[in-house]
Amino acid sequence: MHSSTSEPGVAGQRGEGGGPEGTGGAGGAGETGGAQGAQRARLLTGDTPTHTGLHLGHYVGSLENRVRLQDQYECYFLIANVHALTTLAERPEQVRDNTLGIVKDWIAVGMDPERSVFVLQSEVPAIAELTFLLAMLLPFNKVMRNPTLKTELETKGLGESYSFGFPMYTVGQCADILSFRPELVPVGQDQEAHIEMCRDAAMKFNQLYCAVGNRVPPEGHAAAGGVFPVPRAQVGRVGRLKGLDGQQKMSKSLGNAVYLYDEPRAVAKKISGIVTGRASMTSPIAQDHVLLQYIDAFIGGERAAEIRAQYASGREVKDGLIKAELAEAISRLLGPMRARREELEAPPQPGRQGGQERVLGVIRAGIARANAAAEQTLLLAKRAMRLDFGARRLGF
Ligand code: TRP
Numbered sequence: 001m002h003s004s005t006s007e008p009g010v011a012g013q014r015g016e017g018g019g020p021e022g023t024g025g026a027g028g029a030g031e032t033g034g035a036q037g038a039q040r041a042r043l044l045t046g047d048t049p050t051h052t053g054l055h056l057g058h059y060v061g062s063l064e065n066r067v068r069l070q071d072q073y074e075c076y077f078l079i080a081n082v083h084a085l086t087t088l089a090e091r092p093e094q095v096r097d098n099t100l101g102i103v104k105d106w107i108a109v110g111m112d113p114e115r116s117v118f119v120l121q122s123e124v125p126a127i128a129e130l131t132f133l134l135a136m137l138l139p140f141n142k143v144m145r146n147p148t149l150k151t152e153l154e155t156k157g158l159g160e161s162y163s164f165g166f167p168m169y170t171v172g173q174c175a176d177i178l179s180f181r182p183e184l185v186p187v188g189q190d191q192e193a194h195i196e197m198c199r200d201a202a203m204k205f206n207q208l209y210c211a212v213g214n215r216v217p218p219e220g221h222a223a224a225g226g227v228f229p230v231p232r233a234q235v236g237r238v239g240r241l242k243g244l245d246g247q248q249k250m251s252k253s254l255g256n257a258v259y260l261y262d263e264p265r266a267v268a269k270k271i272s273g274i275v276t277g278r279a280s281m282t283s284p285i286a287q288d289h290v291l292l293q294y295i296d297a298f299i300g301g302e303r304a305a306e307i308r309a310q311y312a313s314g315r316e317v318k319d320g321l322i323k324a325e326l327a328e329a330i331s332r333l334l335g336p337m338r339a340r341r342e343e344l345e346a347p348p349q350p351g352r353q354g355g356q357e358r359v360l361g362v363i364r365a366g367i368a369r370a371n372a373a374a375e376q377t378l379l380l381a382k383r384a385m386r387l388d389f390g391a392r393r394l395g396f
Contacts, residue, residue, distance in 0.1 A: 046078030049098035057250030
């Protein structure tokens with residue numbers, strides 16, 4: 001049932017040989033992900049396409065990290081389009097558009113679909129299967145107590161009327177990660193609870209089915225024969241960027257975000273709308289004020305320290321000027337990204353692929369490569385669980 005979903009055009013690109021062999025040695029066939037073929041440690045992270053694009057919070061929390069880590073790690077970047085249905089099940093068109101938007105943003109910030117693998121969650125059946133298997137290991141009440149999940153259920157105001165799939169997505173996220181057996185998961189601070197759950201699931205699996213002893217520390221699980229290395233979270237340089245409202249974290253759903261594709265005028269308008277709440281132009285500003293957080297994050301260095309000192313000095317500081325400087329710094333950062341994103345939105349021309357086609361090509365190539373890796377993992381997991389009754393091969 002799975003093999004009919006992808007384009008015949010990508011057959012054999014990279015997925016070839018990735019289908020698990022019934023008796024093949026572990027780690028052989030599927031280890032084709034790295035473009036250089038070198039044995040680099042793996043990394044996985046991802047985004048949920050609940051909005052048309054990513055914002056500055058994503059950038060400083062994770063995206064810039066990802067770009068840098070591509071040299072050191074074999075990277076898997078996942079688009080959690082099934083998870084987007086937790087809130088958008090009634091708007092499949094929107095999830096599709098958002099998915100394309102995220103891939104455009106990724107390429108625009110410098111995530112490289114040649115060196116790294118872009119994983120479309122809905123086309124990797126092993127993830128769904130592993131979700132079910134892991135769901136058997138995680139206590140229901142523990143899942144429901146996951147603080148990130150609880151906050152989401154509260155802030156989205158769904159009351160009791162959320163879908164079964166909503167809490168399920170947290171188990172799914174464990175499977176997203178473990179399907180690729182990464183060591184590192186670079187995420188924003190809000191995701192740490194999920195990574196903790198994922199670590200629990202990996203350890204429980206290894207202990208139950210791979211005879212890894214209870215006293216083996218997490219970092220020793222793989223060496224002790226566990227199918228799953230116990231992954232570590234890595235939070236970016238700004239774990240939690242505040243939103244323009246200065247209260248909550250920057251978030252798609254709260255309408256307090258600066259998007260990576262925002263034009264300079266939009267950026268200037270948003271930044272100028274930040275409320276400093278000073279009584280006069282000589283009043284100080286709270287050390288943890290959102291304006292200062294942005295100045296640290298996007299201006300940085302000595303100039304940021306200078307601005308902080310100015311605000312603390314009791315001399316006159318014009319918020320408008322500072323905000324203009326900040327908006328300019330942000331737009332300078334975003335400029336090249338916007339330009340690259342625009343290319344990906346260009347219509348096709350004679351002899352040249354349109355942006356949309358290119359993005360779809362990237363997604364399809366990623367599907368083949370992702371399945372090669374994830375199928376290999378699933379086979380190892382099934383073997384460990386005595387579920388290995390016969391190998392299958394997915395075709396691409
Ligand atoms: N839940 C993450 C977010 O919304 C996205 C995500 C899905 C993810 N699966 C993942 C992140 C696996 C890291 C690893 O930001």
